[in-house]
Amino acid sequence: MSTEALSSGSTFPPLKAGTLRIYSNRICPYAERARLVLAHKDIPNEVVNIHLSKKPEWFLEKINPLGKVPAIQKDDKIVYESAVCCDYLDQVYPSNKLTPDDPYQQARDRILVEHFGQVTTQYYKMLFGPSENCAAAAETLKKGLMEFDKEIQKRGDFFGGSEPRMIDFMVWPWFERFHATEKLVNQIFISDGSMPNLTAYMDRMLSVPAVQKCRLSTENHLEFYQSVKNGAPNYNVGL
Amino acid sequence: MSTEALSSGSTFPPLKAGTLRIYSNRICPYAERARLVLAHKDIPNEVVNIHLSKKPEWFLEKINPLGKVPAIQKDDKIVYESAVCCDYLDQVYPSNKLTPDDPYQQARDRILVEHFGQVTTQYYKMLFGPSENCAAAAETLKKGLMEFDKEIQKRGDFFGGSEPRMIDFMVWPWFERFHATEKLVNQIFISDGSMPNLTAYMDRMLSVPAVQKCRLSTENHLEFYQSVKNGAPNYNVGL
The missing domain is CATH 1.20.1050.10 (Glutathione S-transferase Yfyf (Class Pi); Chain A, domain 2)
Incomplete structure (x- = not known):
């Protein structure tokens, strides 16, 4: 997850065949839901962080017209909405199942x-x-x-x-x-x-290992929300 | 579905063991989602209509603290939120399956x-x-x-x-x-x-038979929305 967020004007990072990619954001709690599921189930994935105030044009055109993270992509398959992504991952990668059977x-x-x-x-x-x-x-x-x-x-x-x-x-x-x-x-x-x-x-x-892997510190969160209040959200805090 | 909506001050209609009950509202589009699923899958059920502007106290206390319809109940099992109700019904009554397997x-x-x-x-x-x-x-x-x-x-x-x-x-x-x-x-x-x-x-x-069973006419909808605009929603239009 520790890469800089891509902004408007950036180019689409070429897909690698068969690689699961998550469009995420290091701070977004909805994106974190999907990252926690990926981490807990130990699913290999590539993270592309999206700048949520200056979204890449290609993100809106190719990936999610609603402009929200998380979104996941594997080859020509794209899924978004956090709950949908999480349930989809849990079905497609059934080991370490997270959803109750009942x-x-x-x-x-x-x-x-x-x-x-x-x-x-x-x-x-x-x-x-x-x-x-x-x-x-x-x-x-x-x-x-x-x-x-x-x-x-x-x-x-x-x-x-x-x-x-x-x-x-x-x-x-x-x-x-x-x-x-x-x-x-x-x-x-x-x-x-x-x-x-x-x-x-x-x-x-x-x-919990998945939580440790995905979390930011209280200081990072504090710094981020302060940057939002100051009118310039810093999606790269702690990098 | 054609029973008057129960309001505040009403008493809880006694449950019959083993009977599936839906708390609905004749006009609410979210409740209609669940009624469509019940109708399409031909699941026997009892409808209790809820007056959404004057909710029965027992509905908030016993059934759904959020006060929303639809809610479904069978014995001690209660489920609400329209998408959750629909998916639950589709899983528990698997004949005539509505959700894609893929x-x-x-x-x-x-x-x-x-x-x-x-x-x-x-x-x-x-x-x-x-x-x-x-x-x-x-x-x-x-x-x-x-x-x-x-x-x-x-x-x-x-x-x-x-x-x-x-x-x-x-x-x-x-x-x-x-x-x-x-x-x-x-x-x-x-x-x-x-x-x-x-x-x-x-x-x-x-x-579609389920649609024919659950729908209200354009005139009924028109009459209902007019009653909302007039400040006194009539949840019993057409009865």
Whole structure:
């Protein structure tokens, strides 16, 4: 993942036949979902990082008209949307399967990811909304996370049970960013000791090899969000 | 589906053991997705309609804290979110399978549904946004639909190919509403003859038994949206 983001004006990096490529971004949490799946399943891949504020023309024309990462490509096959990429990878590379076989558990996990969407909405409000709404968003975020604190107690060490599975890789990227976010907006929503199950979960996730491989440090995240606030997102932080 | 919507203050309708129940709404396009799947696969079910502006307390407490339809329930198993419900039903009731077996085709279909989300965004802007933006939204909606007109030409009589499949039931509910919408907002985005493949598609879909079973008439839709504009949504139109 450690290559500079390609911007508008760049040329399309030639494809190698049979090589799986991921169009990613070192900071984007949605792209991180797919990178976590690739890392966990140990799928050989080539990373092409995309500058999200100055997107290469070829990316919009050839790969994803919606302009979003992640996207994955192998020869003439292109897939995008983070959940679609992750499920596709899990089906096409079935070793170390991440999605539950039981359709009901599968459905409940997808619902949990949907609920998490409500949490992330508050997260983005807090970071990028009007500053006068920040404290209220932090409060709502905390209420949402409290539900996840209760949920993981029912499920085990991970949302996937005794080991991390797809559901964990779908929600983790935002957990990774929470400490940086608290510092940046000067609001506490997870570090006050009120969610012991989730904080223990975060510690456990940090020791998962795929997470270690894909994560950026709190300092890197802090630096990135500061660059966004300054109006010039630095997609190459830490390089 | 033809029962009155239950509102706040109502009591929870007792469950019958082993009976599949769908919490629906006669007008909601998302709920219609799940009803189409139930109808197409001929799955016996009981419909409980929910009043979406005055939701029953028990619906939020027992069934879906997010308050959205569709939700499906069988004994102690509850599933919601339209795409999750549809995929779950297709897995648990495998006869007359609607989802492609090929993971790549599955992924491409999910991406198409995601693109369709951009179309429906314009649709709702047009209907419920500030009236001065209506013409521009209709224009953008038309551009989005043009892509679908090209896409179906590649795919066959239906988005699913030679017969309607999951992808068709995921997008159909909005097509069903287009003629009513054009009349209501006095904008043409599909009836001007510029999308012959899509208009032929709409005719074909109207002859699909599941569609015939689940649809409301253009007049019913017109009456419903008029009631929304008047501030008192009538979820029982046509009863």
